[in-house]
Amino acid sequence: MSERTIALVTGANKGIGYEIAAGLGARGMSVGVGARDDGRRAVAVEKLRAAGVDAFGVPLDVTDDESVAAAARLLEERAGRLDVLVNNAAITGGGPQEPTVVDLATVRTVVETNVLGVIRVTNAMLPLLRRSTSPRIVNMSSGVASLTRQSQGGDVGPISAAYAPSKTFLNAVTIQYVKELQGTNILVNAACPGYVATDLNGHRGHRTPEQGAATAIRLATLPDGGPTGGFFEDAGVVPW
Ligand SMILES: NC(=O)c1ccc[n+]([C@@H]2O[C@H](COP(=O)([O-])OP(=O)(O)OC[C@H]3O[C@@H](n4cnc5c(N)ncnc54)[C@H](OP(=O)(O)O)[C@@H]3O)[C@@H](O)[C@H]2O)c1
Numbered sequence: 001m002s003e004r005t006i007a008l009v010t011g012a013n014k015g016i017g018y019e020i021a022a023g024l025g026a027r028g029m030s031v032g033v034g035a036r037d038d039g040r041r042a043v044a045v046e047k048l049r050a051a052g053v054d055a056f057g058v059p060l061d062v063t064d065d066e067s068v069a070a071a072a073r074l075l076e077e078r079a080g081r082l083d084v085l086v087n088n089a090a091i092t093g094g095g096p097q098e099p100t101v102v103d104l105a106t107v108r109t110v111v112e113t114n115v116l117g118v119i120r121v122t123n124a125m126l127p128l129l130r131r132s133t134s135p136r137i138v139n140m141s142s143g144v145a146s147l148t149r150q151s152q153g154g155d156v157g158p159i160s161a162a163y164a165p166s167k168t169f170l171n172a173v174t175i176q177y178v179k180e181l182q183g184t185n186i187l188v189n190a191a192c193p194g195y196v197a198t199d200l201n202g203h204r205g206h207r208t209p210e211q212g213a214a215t216a217i218r219l220a221t222l223p224d225g226g227p228t229g230g231f232f233e234d235a236g237v238v239p240w
Helices: 017-026 038-050 065-078 104-129 147-151 163-180 209-220
Strands: 006-010 030-035 054-059 086-088 136-140 187-189 231-233
Touching: 006 017, 006 065, 006 104, 017 030, 017 038, 017 054, 017 065, 017 086, 017 209, 030 136, 030 187, 038 054, 054 231, 065 104, 086 104, 086 147, 086 209, 104 136, 136 163, 136 209, 187 209, 209 231
Parallel strands: 006 030, 006 086, 030 054, 086 136, 136 187, 187 231
Antiparallel strands: none
8 A cells, every 4th residue: 555645636637627636746646637638647647746746647538437447446456545535526518597597417527426416426435435544525615605605705716507506416425425424433524625727617716726726735635623514615604
């Protein structure tokens, strides 16, 4: 078994996921770069290695059972366990997403990736996480998931019946994992990165991917006895 802490970041070939991988790598972790495209994954791994990160590629499409099972086998063979899982991969699904006109196929596709993908990956990795002395699961959520913020108005993104509710669904699922895993050493939390300039939003965000990665990195490196079942952003707790 590896002495280094082993992490897997899904959707790590670009954007916030790439910076989470870089940040965990800079903290000495061995980082699995989960990415579905062979070329994009290879470029990201190469770039991380050039920056001194102990990075390795993990072919991973979070919507595909066989791909996820193969990723678990790869980690099993490479490290025999997993210490940190960051469920970062997600899609917006494109528009229009106003509830009165949204295409149901859009909602299904978004939920398949952003919610079922997280459950699929988490459950495949749990046997490996259970072998860790300090396992951490971080689910990349969003401030738009907050029903409190949505119902109080303010700047919570465009009206959306797919992307925003998928993240609310993810938060709800996160809490159910916390309940089931109560009494274990696995800390499970949700993270909001803020509004970050990435391909996801046509680079309209005002934060850098590195800034967006900070909360997830903090939650991935929590000390034993740290919080579980929380929803956090840089400024602190996000209301559900
Ligand atoms: N950017 C923001 O302002 C913002 C705000 C709140 C929350 N978030 C959340 O932060 C996370 C990262 O977003 P981002 O802004 O960095 O987006 P991004 O640049 O679009 O990156 C998304 C990543 O997810 C991957 N991905 C999508 N579907 C996948 C699948 N089926 N299997 C495996 N990987 C898949 C993408 O891979 P490909 O390159 O192959 O497409 C890419 O690596 C997401 O969970 C997002 O919802 C972002």
